[in-house]
Amino acid sequence: MLQIDQLVFTAWGRRFFDRATVTLPIGGKVGLVGRNGVGKSTLFKLILGELSPDGGDIGVPKAARIGSVDQEHPATPVSLLDTILAADVEREALHAELETAEPERMGDIYMRLTEIDADRAPARAGEILSGLGFSTADLARPMAEFSGGWRMRVALAAALFAQPDLLLLDEPTNYLDLEGALWLEARLKKYPHSALIISHDRELLNNSVDYILHITEQRLDFYTGGYDDFERQRAEKLRLQAASRSKQEAERAHLQSFVDRFRAKASKAAQAQSRMKRLAKLQPIAATIEERVAPFTLPSPPRPLAPPLMRLEGVNVGYDGNVVLRGLNLRLDVDDRIGLLGVNGAGKSTFAKMAAGALPIMTGNMQRERRIQVGWFHQHQIEALDPADTPLDIIRRERLDLGESGHRSTLARFGIGFDKQSTTVADLSGGERARLLLNMVAMEAPHLLILDEPTNHLDIDSRRALLDALNDYQGAVILITHDRSLMELVADRLWLAADGTVAPFDGDMDDYARLVLERAGSAAPSQMAAPGRKKRRVA
Numbered sequence: 001m002l003q004i005d006q007l008v009f010t011a012w013g014r015r016f017f018d019r020a021t022v023t024l025p026i027g028g029k030v031g032l033v034g035r036n037g038v039g040k041s042t043l044f045k046l047i048l049g050e051l052s053p054d055g056g057d058i059g060v061p062k063a064a065r066i067g068s069v070d071q072e073h074p075a076t077p078v079s080l081l082d083t084i085l086a087a088d089v090e091r092e093a094l095h096a097e098l099e100t101a102e103p104e105r106m107g108d109i110y111m112r113l114t115e116i117d118a119d120r121a122p123a124r125a126g127e128i129l130s131g132l133g134f135s136t137a138d139l140a141r142p143m144a145e146f147s148g149g150w151r152m153r154v155a156l157a158a159a160l161f162a163q164p165d166l167l168l169l170d171e172p173t174n175y176l177d178l179e180g181a182l183w184l185e186a187r188l189k190k191y192p193h194s195a196l197i198i199s200h201d202r203e204l205l206n207n208s209v210d211y212i213l214h215i216t217e218q219r220l221d222f223y224t225g226g227y228d229d230f231e232r233q234r235a236e237k238l239r240l241q242a243a244s245r246s247k248q249e250a251e252r253a254h255l256q257s258f259v260d261r262f263r264a265k266a267s268k269a270a271q272a273q274s275r276m277k278r279l280a281k282l283q284p285i286a287a288t289i290e291e292r293v294a295p296f297t298l299p300s301p302p303r304p305l306a307p308p309l310m311r312l313e314g315v316n317v318g319y320d321g322n323v324v325l326r327g328l329n330l331r332l333d334v335d336d337r338i339g340l341l342g343v344n345g346a347g348k349s350t351f352a353k354m355a356a357g358a359l360p361i362m363t364g365n366m367q368r369e370r371r372i373q374v375g376w377f378h379q380h381q382i383e384a385l386d387p388a389d390t391p392l393d394i395i396r397r398e399r400l401d402l403g404e405s406g407h408r409s410t411l412a413r414f415g416i417g418f419d420k421q422s423t424t425v426a427d428l429s430g431g432e433r434a435r436l437l438l439n440m441v442a443m444e445a446p447h448l449l450i451l452d453e454p455t456n457h458l459d460i461d462s463r464r465a466l467l468d469a470l471n472d473y474q475g476a477v478i479l480i481t482h483d484r485s486l487m488e489l490v491a492d493r494l495w496l497a498a499d500g501t502v503a504p505f506d507g508d509m510d511d512y513a514r515l516v517l518e519r520a521g522s523a524a525p526s527q528m529a530a531p532g533r534k535k536r537r538v539a
Helices: 040-048 080-085 089-098 103-115 118-131 136-140 148-162 178-189 202-207 227-262 266-281 348-355 379-384 391-398 404-413 430-441 460-472 484-490 509-528
Strands: 002-011 014-024 029-033 055-059 066-068 166-170 194-198 211-216 219-224 310-319 322-332 337-341 363-368 374-377 448-452 476-480 493-498 501-504
Touching (some): 014 040, 014 219, 040 066, 080 118, 118 148, 178 202, 202 227, 202 484, 322 348, 337 484, 374 430
Parallel strands (some): 029 194, 066 166, 337 476
Antiparallel strands (some): 002 055, 211 219
């Protein structure tokens, strides 16, 4: 489906690809992985023709349709359902042609509509929209009424509905909640055509793709299987490479020693010449480069507080007199690891804000340990950063007690190297901004860490580093994340935000995944008969 041959591309003062070559199989679902900044999104732009290579070729079959999700859908007056249906360009064109077609042409149009299963299109669109969290009432709403985050979901829904021959998805779970990510994982598994997916979601890469394409050292390396298979194969490949290099260096040293000893001896000249030729023919094996990621610094509180950290009894909480969550009866202890589940809009962020002490309760009784310190990370912090600030500016304001060397060494511990410390926020990657803020919210060794989608923008290795830091941290954690792997490995108890409250969930993540997919499946039929949708008749 996609053939890349000897690709060379240089831009912005660096080389991204140097004679990179790979062939992707027809119908394959491929996960595209690599460290932040290695060129994953750049490769997508090259495939789409938005950038031109300096050398080599990128080829797809001439008639193949390529689809991507690169920005939110425009805020138009068109309804949500009609927006999705319009993504099937052929179906829309055939329906438009029916309005003016000659009688002898209409038979061909109806036959083609039957071939592409056009009658089922509204049902298929409804199923996709339901899985991505839209309600029946949403289907008739104009696109202009949806926020940017929801219009990103619309763009993803449109791409899935159109079913291009090659689907390009760049971090599709970044703007989904856990429920949407679980649904997408199942959907991609049965996608009928080829797909190339940039993702740092380990569960998606293990459960939804057949191959891994790894960008490293300006090359494209292709592996069979999911992400865990890729890690095992790559580790073995690196081990063999290191062993071969060690063996070659020993042989090179032996040959050079012989040449040095006997080159001047007439009786050994022939043998010395032979070994010199052998030395010249030895192709150097590259040294294994270990890509290491800086750890996260999440210091534990120096002294535990008396339990509980927080107790809620009949608590109602909301905004401007409107209750969002009611009847909360929960207890949080000093070593609890709570995974907070629930669809977008169910009140997870409201609960986090209340637990952080940033939102007062409306009624009920809330007991908080008076000495509690809370570290609260949420995505709006990244958006609120001043683009003209630098990491040094930020740390100087937060830690007045440290001198210049202290500020720089603290940033270095955070994984912000000297070369990045004076770089403006606008020029930092999303991963670098997230790393800076995650470390800073934990800087004072809080008793409770509240992490609301901490893994957005982090690559897989950085997510693993965050997991290690959280498992070493000796305080309480409330975690909201669409990263199922992180949720499973950090949370020891699950709470579910649903139906206007938060309550313990009786089950594990597998139970919750089944619940989400069953709920999406049962909701989809009701989406098919959307209010106000004019049904077209096809013969």
